[in-house]
Amino acid sequence: MQTKGFRGKDFITLRDFTREEIDSLLEVGFDLKKRYALKERHSHILPDKTLYMIFYNQSLRTRNSFEAGMTQLGGHAHFLSSDKIYTPAVEGEEKAYSTERVSDVARTLERFGDAIAIRMYGPPTGWVYGKANSYMNEFARWTNIPIINMECDKYHPCQALSDLLTIKEKLGTFKKKKFVMSWAYSPSYEKPLSVPQSAIIAASKMGMDVVQAQPKGFELDEEILDACSKYAEDAGGSFEVSYDMDEAFEDAHVVYPKCWGSKSEFENVAEGDDSGMVKLFEQNKDWKCDADKLALARENALYMHCLPADRGWEVTDDVIDGPQSVVFDEAENRLHAQKAVMSLVM
Helix, strand or coil, X not given: CCCCCCCCCCECCHHHCCHHHHHHHHHHHHHXXXXXXXXXXXXXXXXXXXXXXXXCCCCCHHHHHHHHHHHHCCCEEEEEEHHHCCEXXXXXXXXXXXXXXXXXXXXXXXXXXXXXXXXXXXXXXCCCCCHHHHHHHHHHHHCCCCEXXXXXXXXXXXXXXXXXXXXXXXXXXCCXXXXXXXXXXXXCCCCCCHHHHHHHHHHHHCCCEEEEECCCCCCCCHHHHHHHHHHHHHHCCEEEEECXXXXXXXXXXXXXXXXCCCHHHHHHXXXXXXXXXXXXXXXXXXCCECHHHHCCCCCCCXXXXXXXXXXXXXXXXXXXXXXXECHXXXXXHHHHHHHHHHHHHC
């Protein structure tokens, strides 16, 4: 196991971590999950440590798993609601009323605690793609304590790590396993690209045979797609993009159908015009995971979703509540994966 080099490191994207480092995170995650199951106290790992959590978006799994995790590790998590503190402004941005520079917020909090976790995407950034990620990196530039990405508009590494933990737990290995990250319809377009992009980064880094599927107009960041091709090649897996949901699901070991917005149309949404986005969504209502779609995959294929899932739209009840669904194991593993991250970087 590799543990050198973790302390003080930011956890903003899995692109910053090697395959060996990800394996180490998973190993620690499994160890902490075992201790939790056996009711073995492990509060000696982060005694008296403080994690600051800044939320610009609502949260169920993320907030509660981080707070519970810090308690179990012996530390404390401070919840900071964005409407209760000054909203940080990046250097060079026009300063609005009641804002404080990221440099000031970051350097202040590092005097009080041991890590800062941030969730920001969508409305707080006007749906300008990459802006929330730039905030994460601006915090990282100004502080000497770790920054943990609880989801931005590009990446959700905590979710991706828990996805890997779940796949390894259920399938035993990543090798020769087909992983399908697919778009699925929802009435709401206000969903960032962070989950699918982090999922394919994680799966390709671990050497899975990855298929990224979506209708025309919902392509992911080209830079990330290129990176995944390289990760897959280096790890002995494969990576391809498909525009056919049925074809993508065939012979899959893992299917992960989830909605996200159109990267190109977010530019128009940012300017107040969502007509193009709505049109794209309405044209692709047939992209749904029902029993017939799931039957295209392998007999015991895993159905995954980060939650919350839009039932009746992205997925039917018989699938998400069925025997192949691992969504609640996946949700539980957020706790153990994040405890692994905090244990090593803090």
